[in-house]
Amino acid sequence: MTLxxxxxxxxxLFYRSVAPFMVGVSALILLAVLLPALVEGWGRNLLPKLxxxxxxxxxxxxxxxxxxxxxxxxxxxxxxxxxxxLWAGVVVLDGLLFGVAALLMRAVLA
Numbered sequence: 001m002t003l004x005x006x007x008x009x010x011x012x013l014f015y016r017s018v019a020p021f022m023v024g025v026s027a028l029i030l031l032a033v034l035l036p037a038l039v040e041g042w043g044r045n046l047l048p049k050l051x052x053x054x055x056x057x058x059x060x061x062x063x064x065x066x067x068x069x070x071x072x073x074x075x076x077x078x079x080x081x082x083x084x085x086l087w088a089g090v091v092v093l094d095g096l097l098f099g100v101a102a103l104l105m106r107a108v109l110a
Contacts, residue, residue, distance in 0.1 A: 010081050011089030017072065021061045022094045026101065029054055034102060038109040047102050054098050058091050 015022075029050055037043030065072070076086055 006079060007081055007085070008089075010076055010079050011086060011093065014076060014086045015090050015093055017069075018061060018065050018090060021064060022058075022090070025057045025061065026054060026094070026098045029098075030101060030105060034105060035109070038106060043106070043110075047099075047106065050102060051095065051099060055091065055095060058087075058094070062087060 034043060034046060034050060037046050073083055073086075076083075
């Protein structure tokens with residue numbers, strides 16, 4: 001149980017380092033695509049498509065993160081957490097946050 005808590009905290013810490021990129025892309029998608037679609041009334045089946053678009057931007061964020069901070073993984077390697085596990089956790093966490101924000105936006109505007 002302690003190992004799982006440590007890994008979850010490490011993923012949350014890692015997410016904080018890439019959150020500006022991920023949240024920026026999320027805000028751009030929500031405000032530039034979903035908001036006008038909901039206001040105009042044609043955004044009904046748009047959420048799954050937007051989630052796929054959001055998940056497709058994860059490799060871009062990964063590439064930018066690798067180029068800007070190539071030595072960022074040593075702390076996580078010392079905790080026995082691989083890059084794959086970190087990025088999988090980030091993608092899941094960011095997908096959940098994006099989905100919740102989109103559903104809230106749809107509930108308020110629809």
